[in-house]
Amino acid sequence: MNILELQNLQKYFATQKAVDDISFTIKQGSIFGLLGPNGAGKTTLLRMITGIFYPDKGNILFNGKPFDPVKDVGKIGYMPEERGLYKKMKIGEQALYLAQLKGLSKADAMQKIKAWFIKFEMESWWNKKVEDLSKGMSQKLQFVTTVLHEPELIILDEPFSGLDPVNANLIKDEIFNLAKNGSTIIFSTHRMEQVEEICGHIAIVNKGKKILDGTVPQIKNQFKENVYRLGATTAAHHLMTYIFEVIKHQPNELLLKLLHDSTPNDVLKFFINQDVAIHSFNEVLPTLNEIFIKLVEGTPEARQFETIK
Amino acid sequence: MNKTWLIIKREYITRVRNKTFLLSTFLLPIVMMLFIFGSAFFALSSKEKLKTIAVINDPGMFKANLQGDTARLVFDFINTVDSTNFFAKGYDAVLNLNNDSIARKYTIHSKKQLGIDAQEMIEKKLDKAYENNQLQKKGIRKQTLDSISKIANGAFSVENRLTSEKGKSQEVNAQLNYGVGFGSGILIYITMFIFGAMVMRGVMEEKTSRIAEVMVSSVKPFQLMMGKIIGIAAVGLTQFFLWIVLVLILSTALSFFIPHDILQQASEMNKNMPVGGSSAMAMKLIDIKQTVSTVNWAQIISFFIFYFLGGYLFYASLFAAIGSVINEDPQEAQSLMLPITMPIIFAFIIMTSNLNTPDSTIMVWASMIPFTSPIVMMARIPSGVPWQQLVLSMALLIAGFWCTTWLAAKIYRTGILMYGKKANWKEMIKWAFKKS
DSSP states (O other), rough: OOOEEEEEEEEEOSSSSEEEEEEEEEEEEEEEEEEEOSSSSSSHHHHHHSSOOSSSSEEEEEETEEOOOHHGGEEEEEEEESSOOTTSSBBHHHHHHHHHHHOOHHHHHHHHHHHHHHHHGOOOOGBGGGGOOOOOHHHHHHHHHHHOOOSEEEEETTTTTTOOOHHHHHHHHHHHHHHHHTTTEEEEEHHHHHHHHOOSSSEEEETTEEEEEEEHHHHHTTOOOOOEEEEESSSSSOOOOSSEEEEEEEEEEEEEETTTTTOOOHHHHHHTTTTOOOOOOOOEEEEOOHHHHHTTSSSSSOOOOOOOO | OOHHHHHHHHHHHHHHHHHHHHHHHHHHHHHHHHHHHHHHHHHHHHOOOOEEEEEOOSSSSTTTTTTOOOTTTTEEEEEOOTTTTTTTTSSSSSEEEETTTTTTTTEEEESOOHHHHHHHHHHHHHHHHHHHHHHHTOOOOOOHHHHOOOHTTTTTOOOOEEEOTOEEEEOOHHHHHHHHHHHHHHHHHHHHHHHHHHHHHHHHHHHTTOHHEEEHSSSHHHHHHHHHHHHHHHHHHHHHHHHHHHHHHHHHHHHHHSSSHHHHHHHHHHHHHHHHHHHHHHHHHHHHHHHHSSSSSHHHHHHHHHHHHHHHHHHHHHHHHHHHHHHHHHHHHHHHHHHHHHHHHHHHHHHHTTTTOOOOOOOOOTTTTTTTTHHHHHHHHHOOOOHHHHHHHHHHHHHHHHHHHHHHHHHHHHHHOOOOOOOOOOHHHHHHHOOO
C-alpha cells in the first residue's frame, strides 16, 4: 500500500524550475530518504507534500486519494529545516498549542505530551521557556511536537543537525520505533552515512529532477563496479592476468576489479592455483556517498538563475 | 475556524499576560489624570500672585478710570518712583504712561518678565480706562458707566441648539465637541500605530524564530495572519475598556479630593491659555453630570469602536505583510513602513488643521476615504455628521479592509517563507496581484 504517490509534480518560481516533473511512490511503514545537493528542490518538494505550496502541475495522492491539505495536514508531521518555536512561550503550553493545531483535543494532547516528556526525560521543562533551552534541547522538543499527534506521514528535514551523538541515537531509535508502529517517514538530508543506516528506499533529486530512485541495495548494485577485496597472508607470484586488474596493492590486501566476464570464482581459482593463503574475499559496493558525488558531480555548486518562459 | 480560534486565543493570552500590557494599561490613565489635574493646580497656583504696579507720568485720563483686579493686579499712581528704584520701593513693575502718547505705546519696566497673561491684562485695563475716559468726555457720568458695566459684564451667554429635520432640538457644546473629537481622533491615531506595530512585530517574530513554516504546515497562512490580527484587536479593546473604567474611577476619586470651585475658578481664569484648556478639561471630567448630558457618549463610544476596529483592520494586514517580508534587520522595516505610515500621519494632519471646520470639503472627503476616514471621521462625529455620509464612510471602510486584507494575505503567504532575501515594493506588488 502506497501512502504517498507523486505524479509529475512541477513547481516553477519566477527565476527557477524548483521542481520539474518529479514522480515517486512511498510505501506505508517505510523510511524514505530524499537526497539532493543544496538547492536541488527538496524543500519545495516537501512543502508541496505538506500542503504549504500548491504544485503548478501534477498530482499528489495521499492514501490513494487526491491530497487535500485542509483535511490531511493532521495526518502529517513536518519538521522543516528552518525550524523554530515561540521563544517566549512556556514549553508545555507550546507543545499543547501545536498539538491542538494539529487537531488533537486538549485532554488527548496533554496525555500524549506527558508520555513523550517522560520518555525523553523532559518533565522538568514544562514551565521553562524555549529561550532557556540549548539548541539540542529545543531540537528534542521540536521532534516531540512533530510526532506528537501520531501522524501517518512524518517528514523530517535534517533531524540530526545540532544534536550530540547520544541524543541523535535517541531520536534515531524513535524514528525506527515510529516506522515499526506503522508511520511512514520521509527523511531529507545530505548526510549519507545516516541514510545508509536508516533508510530503506531513497530518491536523489538534482536541479529539480529526480535522478535516482530505489532501495539502498538495488542502487548499490546498480552502481557496483565489480570491485573485490582479497585478504591474503602470502603474496602471489605474479598478478598478470586477463581476469582482473589490481586497483590497489597493500601488504596483505588487494583491491581487484574484475575484467571482461570473469566471475569471483575465476579470481579465487587464480589465487588458489598459486597457493596463496586467502583469509577473506568480499565484494566492495560503492557507498551512497560515492554514488551521490558521482551523480551530482559537474553540477555547479549553486543553482543558476534562469528565466522561466 | 477552530484553528483560527486557537491562534486568536494564544495571541490574546500571551499579550494580556505580558508585563508591558499591564503597565501601559494601568499607568497610562494614572499619568494622564495626574497630568490634567496637576496642570490645573499648577495653573492655579501660578496665577494667585498679586502684582503691584506703579504708574507714573499719567497724562491725566487714566487715574480715575484705570482699575486693577483685586486678586491679581493693583495699580498705584505715584510719581516718586522711576524705572531704577521701583523694586526697592516694593513694586513689581513700573508703567510709564508718558513715552509716546500719540502712538499709544507705553513701556513697563519690571525685574522679572511679566508674562503674556499679565501683559495682556494690563493692555485690556488700559483699553477699558481709555474707553471710559472717552465716554465720560461725551458726557456720561462715571456712576452710570459703572452700573452699566456691572450689569453687562457676563449678562449674556449663547447656547447653540441643533435642529434636526424632525424639529427636535438638541443642545451642542462646541468646545466639548472639539475636545471629544480631537481626543478620539488622536486616540485612534496612536492606537493604530501601537497595534499595527504590534502585528508587525508578531509576524517578524514568527519569521525570525523560524516557527512560521512549522505553523503553516498545520494551518493556512491566512488563518495565521487573521488569528494574529483579531487576537491583537481583542487586546486593544480590552485595553480601551480598562482605560474607560479606570478613568471613570480615578476622576470620581479625584473629584472628592479637589474642591469643585477651585477647578471652576482655574478653568475660567485661563480660558485662553493652553494650560487653561487642561484645567477646563479636568473640570468637565469631574462634572460628569454636565458632560453626560451634552455629549451622546453611547453613540460616540460605539462609533469609536467601529472606527478603531475598521481602521485597525484596514492597516493591520498591511503591517502584517510588511512584517512578513523583513529579515531580522529592523531598518528594513523603516523604509518599507513609510508608504503605510504616510496616510495615517496625513490623516492626522488633516484632522488637527481642520478641526474647527468639521464640515469643510477636505474634512468630508478625508472622512470618506478609508485611508484617512477612521481618524478624520471620528473627529467629526461629535459635531454631528449627516447619516448618508456616515453610512458611505463605514461601507467604504469595510470594503477597504476586505481589499487590503486580501492583497496583504497574498504578500504574507509568500513573505513568511522567504529567508535571507530582501523584498522590495515592486516584488510585493507582484505577489499581491499574482493569481493563486
